[in-house]
Amino acid sequence: MPSSLHSDLRTGWPTQPEDAFLDTVAEMARRDGGRLCRMLIAEIDRLSPARNRWRPASQPVVAQLDACLARGPKETTYLRGAVAAMKPHLNWHRAPPNPAIGRFDRHHAFSTIVGPTERIPSDSLMLGLMIVDRATYYPGHSHNADEVYLPLSGDAIYHVAPARPGRPRDGCFLPIPSSTRHALWTGNVPELIIWAWMGDIRGGYRFAGAMP
Template identity: 25%
Template sequence: MQDFIARLIEESKHFLNERAQIDDDIGQEAAKFVAREIPAPSGTFEKSDSPLIRWIEEAIQFGSPETANLLNALKPSLPFLPWKYNYEPRADMPDLGNRMGWGEILGPEAPYHDEHFCFGFTLLGKNTLYPAHYHPATELYVVLSGLAVWTLDGVSKVRGPGEFILHPSNHVHSMQTKDEPLLALYTWSGEDVVTLSKYV
């Protein structure tokens, strides 16, 4: 599995490298990951028992030619990512942890330990709302598979495979899937990548 993860990291950097050549806010965030030195792993990747596993096969089916290589690199690793959902429970959405989560590869609690930067993948099932939330970290997403409505500071837009989305520090944002699951690469950067997201 370690070889698959190493290939996934390499392919992820390769994918972001082209966007990193554009000198704007998104390009600068992409460049941070491309230039990041990845430490040796301090943890292992075991087969996940997360309820999100049931979405994996469908979640990789809605990519594009642009994201195909990265999805191919990601596919064998998906069942072994450390999928989690660690928000406080919501009485109005009690099954949310069964419908969305993230598998972090690099970060403070990830198998590749880094106290100052995070990298991983977010997965939402079909017809799932990731409610409005915010966090201190600056967050970069690139959609790999699936159409979804992305909302930032009250402005909504449908985003698809290959599109980059930047969430500045502490700006409120949300995502809503419809008929397709969503699979996206994310990074977190900034002075605080430890403090978890909070719902609005």
């Protein structure tokens, strides 16, 4: 693993749970090697050692986090362990009610770890976690920022236009270029995802309705 921003000088191991998480995300992005993964690595490498206070908060669907962390492919085992170490500190939110997304607001939660006002401050990267409940449709949407998803556990099907719906290989990122419509459907279990926004992270976010 690469040296963390907050490593013990004697052992080289991260001293903060979020640092082990970031180190592992960066290592998996290096293995992927795609354009947006290279952007993500560059953003992580630019992060300062500054830290804001954790502001723990929960949402109903977060009750399923332990189950998400307990299952998943071997490729995400270490990363799920890094998420588990942060679990007591995470600040979970959900999207406000919106007719365009039906009942989705009640069936998901997201936690932002890197961002302008988050635990790890950045004006050019937002990175965090999302849980989507089982049997849930996350409606088609797009945004100005470039994005990557990294599924940690679950069986969701992803649709990134104009490609056909499918699921990334275990341990692989799903690239979503700026302004590209995308959606997902969960199956019999909830989905736990790492997401990252890069580029125009303060730009627009638009729901696009159902995707064919």
